[in-house]
Amino acid sequence: MDQFDCSRLANARSWTGVTLIAAATFLLVTSEVLPIALLSPIARGFGISEGTAGLSITAPGIVAAITAPLLTILAGRIDRRTIIIVLTLAVIASNVIAMLASTFTVFIVGRLILGLAVGGLWSFAVAVGRRLVPEAAGARATSIIVAGISAGTVCGMPVGAVASDLSGWRTMFAVIAALGLVVAIMQMRILPRLPTVVVIDGTRLLGFAKVPMARIGLISSSFVGVGHFIAYTFIEPYLRDTLSLGRSGIAVALTGYAVAGIAGTFVGERLATRDVRRALVITAIAVGLCLVAAVAATSVPIAGIGVVVLWGLAFGAFPVCVQIWMFTSSPSLFEAGSALMVSSFQVALAVGAAIGGVLVDTTGILITFLVGGGVCAIGAVIPLLIRAQAVNG
Incomplete structure (x- = not known):
């Protein structure tokens, strides 16, 4: 050979x-x-x-x-x-x-x-x-x-x-x-x-969190994660009750969400390798807009399904943008960054689901989705607080 x-x-x-x-x-x-x-x-x-x-x-x-x-x-x-x-x-x-x-x-x-x-x-x-x-x-x-x-x-x-x-x-x-x-x-x-x-100890873990770019990424992704899970936890009731879809319609919507989510990871890669800050902002905005659009599409079920598929694409792109953002923040401490990102994501899942549960019980699914979209918008603004040269330079 x-x-x-x-x-x-x-x-x-x-x-x-x-x-x-x-x-x-x-x-x-x-x-x-x-x-x-x-x-x-x-x-x-x-x-x-x-x-x-x-x-x-x-x-x-x-x-x-x-x-x-x-x-x-x-x-x-x-x-x-x-x-x-x-x-x-x-x-x-x-x-x-x-x-x-x-x-x-x-x-x-x-x-x-x-x-x-x-x-x-x-x-x-x-x-x-x-x-x-x-x-x-x-x-x-x-x-x-x-x-x-x-x-x-x-x-x-x-x-x-x-x-x-x-x-x-x-x-x-x-x-x-x-x-x-x-x-x-x-x-x-x-x-x-x-x-x-690199052996990661408590000092290095805290050291990664002190990197301005890393800290911005953690905060931004936490907001987007909370906003997403406020709504995603109740995607099945949205499809069943709000869009009045039957079993086959729900299956089509969830399958489309899944396939689009996988494709979205590669879209996120292309965006992030060109400009990681712009990619993080665009994908965060896209997730939030999809939640708002889901409310607007309630009277047209096929449009609602289309929005759910786009939601899958947007949220599929977001995590890879966050990962590349974290790696760019401090390549030598990337394991520390991954650990902190996992913690923030899991907390976002729990907090988002809890907030969503309260909102669904008190205000209904549509208001819940709008609140989720608003929280995502906050996450989209946060990366703009760091100068472009600090991210890409």
Whole structure:
């Protein structure tokens, strides 16, 4: 085998590694959001209220928010390949426990383990993926891995609903565990050793947060995340009750959202590699406008479906813009930035869902969507507070 063939083989192996990390993040996030579509059958299965069953969604988010920075510090000099594999195995374990749980308490234990995996894998995945490829290809590696995260975020709910209707709510947890085992085995075969480059301690974690550009990115993404989840938590009632869609119409809308979300990650990559500040502002504005447009489109269901698809595209683009923003802020401390971003995103998910729940109960879905759009607009303004030369210079 000549040098050219060896180079091509090494390049293919590197991108396969990136794909395997993306696959792990997809399974991770699918597992996290899956109960949104399964609350009723889970509640019936354990003989509990839907409100109690909702703990299966909030529990891993809270654990992830707390553990993301802690795991980044505790990781120390541990080989990043080992960390990725162990966290993928944690995803498998959590789904196996959920599948076999005879009581809701045992089920929640599985979800808490998932929270640890969410906090860790989200924090390390993009940083590790960028190390597998040449520096010039870092943005593409980021977009592929974030595509896995975005795909999990938007696919978990519709896939879970279909699986529950066909074969019961436990089936999907079994499928994810089986797929996770395949991914973990391939990670063991493909991923190279990845010694620690920079050991992240509490000082470096705080140091990243003190970087003006990083701090602006964290605050901006938190606002957009809260605004998004104020509305997204109630996307199914919006489609069913406000647009009066039947089962097939809801499936079409959610599928369109999912596909557009995956495509949006690559749109975000192209925008961010040209001008990361402009990309962050544009995608944040786009998410907010989609929420407002969803209110305006209530009398025309097909228009409402179109807005939901555009919403998926916009929010699919936003996370990759945030990741590239964080990397640009301080490349050497990117693991710290990822950990802090995971914490802020999980908090945004919990806060957004809580605010949305109060608004839906007191004012209705339409006002809820308008408030979500307004919060996103605040997030879009924040990146404008930092000078362009500080971002792109």
